[in-house]
Amino acid sequence: NAGVTQTPKFRILKIGQSMTLQCAQDMNHNYMYWYRQDPGMGLKLIYYSVGAGITDKGEVPNGYNVSRSTTEDFPLRLELAAPSQTSVYFCASSRTGVSPLHFGNGTRLTVT
């Protein structure tokens, strides 16, 4: 049982490049989330989804886009990467709106 799988684990981008962070869960959870964690800080919500085809913005959505075409996958797209997007990105899922979140192991992204 893999849980929440994120790829890649590490990535270095140049300013202005684009990339997609992949997230997949095998628990049939409807709710999925993307958070970012800046050094020494807590996590901040970027986007979330309550089911296939339904997404909404979180606290810090600027510079990112998401899609949810299936229950399992919730990719995060970075367009025109900026140094301010250097962070660790966590994907999470939950079974219901009151269940604990299950997190992936994170993607460490550096933009230089």
Add this chain to the structure above:
Amino acid sequence: AQKITQTQPGMFVQEKEAVTLDCTYDTSDPSYGLFWYKQPSSGEMIFLIYQGSYDQQNATEGRYSLNFQKARKSANLVISASQLGDSAMYFCAMREGPGGTSYGKLTFGQGTILTVHP
């Protein structure tokens, strides 16, 4: 205003002793949930314990307990009999509102780094 406040950037505890990590929260919604997560140096986020706003009893999970004081809006994590493996960053988080409207979104505090000394 901060929704979740963790005032202790770092805490130290001797192995086998108990330690309390502080968390205060701010919400006007009567329905909410409070979570604690552990983040070891390896980086993953591990769920520890949950307390619902309507729960009558303080939550406990093994060596973890949550000291929930609703009137003071505090939800402190108590770790009993600390072990070296407890050294990590600990985050308090809140779901504000019932699940049907909050959609499970969590707001996190800035974390407390706990170091357990042998």
